[in-house]
Amino acid sequence: DIQMTQSPSSLSASVGDRVTITCRASQDINNYLSWFQQKPGKAPKSLIYLASNLQSGVPSRFSGSGSGTDFTLTISSLQPEDFATYYCQQYKSYPRTFGQGTKVEIK
């Protein structure tokens, strides 16, 4: 199974900050990576697919990059509605696997 490791597990940031979350795969997954945002008590929301493609309707302050084993999700200017938990997920092979999540909290 491909292990997905996110860092950090949590972070505190202020509105307007630039935030970067890292996701590392235990083996090469090309660019078969998605990023999701989840708020408490809500379903996950897809943000990015194929490592760097923004889903329709997702604000342009979100961006993704990387290929192979190392990936990043960047929020260029954190907004109040962005405080949530973020997950990466690989779909290069089965079983599909998620990172453990990164909780973005208000400083």
Added chain:
Amino acid sequence: EVQLVESGGGLVQPGGSLRLSCAASGFAFSSFWMSWVRQAPGKGLEWVANIKQDGSGEYYVDSVKGRFTISRDNADNSLYLQMNSLRAEDTAVYYCARAGRSGGSMDVWGQGTTVTVSS
């Protein structure tokens, strides 16, 4: 509007069975792979199963193989998860999700249905 609505969750005793349903609307259901993903209380997301457009291919996480069965009815735009021999560790919110035309990225999610396995 593209929408997925899960139902069928509830409280079940260990060893029992439950069938989850997911009603799809607003898109060509038969053209997409579909997935089930779960989230145990206070934990992260765990992929459970995928099914191909025509139901000819199914994939499962090891922990549910032989106990859970994913299926679909394209005529009724519905996805199912039959869960047998349930264990306490199956307690979770179960989400259905649309998984693209090749079983990849999950772009649309339902609101989830809660399964509690307890005596």
